């Protein structure tokens with residue numbers, strides 16, 4: 001049984017490799033569709049990771065109530081000491097954010113100003129690839145660049161650059177498992193406050209780390225309650241919820257790409273189905289001859305289905321891997337309202353892409369396989 | 385020929401096709417006996433049901449009624465799946481237009497019937513080589529059908545028909561598309577398969593010279609079989 005199926009698979013492979021042009025064209029078409037599918041899946045996955053709070057998330061973002069752009073969210077820096085006293089708060093870091101563009105954009109430049117001594121507390125996950133944190137601490141206009149940011153702008157240690165009216169000196173390049181870190185420039189808080197005309201004592205937000213995930217809600221409520229009647233009321237949310245609310249346009253945009261992914265799937269399905277159907281039509285006689293030789297209906301159906309599945313898989317591998325290579329190489333980041341979304345593919349997308357390609361190949365060949373298997377031999381032999 | 389030793393025995397075989405609402409009955413209540421090891425030629429005008437009869441004997445179609453014993457098995461009673469298994473080991477079909485798979489080499493074409501048999505790769509390859517040598521094409525294994533002459537293609541098709549060692553071969557106008565010389569070679573080959581290898585062959589032909597090679601010639605006229613005594617004389 002296994003040996004038989006193996007021989008049939010081999011025969012299908014011969015059919016594909018010896019009709020080279022036709023197979024190649026179909027595979028390229030499938031690859032294009034699967035490239036789109038994998039890219040869309042990657043965007044959806046990246047967005048999901050950025051917006052869905054998980055059990056071990058313990059960071060709150062305190063923002064100015066009813067404000068959505070870093071330029072307009074102004075909070076007094078002295079709120080820090082008040083927040084720090086709330087029960088369950090482990091760490092409070094005042095942050096100034098400056099972006100060149102508040103709308104949804106592909107080339108967003110985001111500066112994050114943090115107190116120099118708090119950087120390692122704020123972002124313990126970062127690794128310095130080039131330069132040092134020490135040299136960054138020593139220069140007031142120093143910047144640590146996320147590696148995607150640096151790659152996109154072609155910047156290296158020692159360079160100066162000017163963006164959004166801020167001129168900085170590159171003191172180091174960093175890498176981080178947190179995609180956002182790779183797309184920002186970390187600078188000193190007082191420096192950024194002055195450079196951005198926000199002025200000393202004013203920050204964009206506070207990042208508050210709480211002792212455990214259960215403390216997120218109570219602490220957030222307490223903070224907002226406390227500043228409710230101040231001149232600058234706050235709105236406090238878990239980091240990922242903050243992302244989802246703030247980057248509304250982005251979320252909608254990426255959400256819309258779901259339809260592109262669905263379209264790609266439909267196109268691949270149609271393409272493979274058409275290719276397999278044409279093959280079956282062209283091989284009516286050949287399949288009848290195989291049956292006179294002792295091939296059963298199941299063998300014929302298997303032969304057709306294997307061809308469809310192989311077309312789907314070959315195109316899937318090509319499309320998914322090129323999407324992977326493209327997204328890794330391009331390191332695409334979409335920014336919106338000061339938050340950035342890095343479009344980073346992962347293994348999950350690869351597996352899902354290949355599985356989808358397999359399923360589409362199979363689905364597309366079910367009908368042609370059934371059609372090929374059920375044709376009476378004699379009328380197929382008489383067919384011209 | 386007494387019926388109990390017949391290799392092929394048809395009794396009251398009727399075949400009716402339906403073209404839309406009109407039934408067509410190319411064969412009705414046909415009786416036929418073919419002893420084992422016979423080379424039978426089947427002649428008759430176009431549309432007389434020769435191919436239909438051949439398809440029934442080869443088990444790629446089933447009679448509407450009647451019994452059809454081949455090698456002791458009533459294949460009229462077999463279901464499509466059982467017929468498939470039966471065909472794989474009991475019958476080889478040779479077509480007028482060879483019907484080789486164009487993308488496969490001669491070797492791979494001959495190998496096809498064995499792909500579903502429980503054989504080791506080595507044994508399978510040995511059988512293919514033996515069959516190709518028997519038809520005189522041992523040195524053409526790697527050629528694609530497009531690189532072979534019509535006569536050579538038909539010999540590959542014959543190798544494919546005999547590779548699983550069936551006792552029965554059916555051939556539908558096997559020389560109909562060949563020049564005289566190639567046709568003679570093919571007919572000699574078929575003749576040899578009957579004489580030396582004990583095969584039973586049923587061959588449809590329009591060509592009296594082809595029929596002359598057979599042991600027996602039957603004419604199918606208006607769904608009746610008539611023995612062609614004069615042709616039989618020529619053959620002897």
Ligand SMILES: Nc1ncnc2c1ncn2[C@@H]1O[C@H](COP(=O)(O)OP(=O)(O)OP(=O)(O)O)[C@@H](O)[C@H]1O
Pocket residue numbers: 378379382401402403408410428429430431432433434435436437
């Ligand atoms: N599958 C089928 N469906 C409908 N009619 C059929 C089918 N097969 C055969 N027939 C009809 O049955 C009759 C006999 O056909 P058959 O092919 O057996 O003739 P034949 O003797 O082989 O003719 P030829 O010498 O032209 O090959 C014809 O009228 C044909 O149209």
Ligand SMILES: [Mg+2]
Pocket residue numbers: 434435436556
């Ligand atoms: Mg015919």
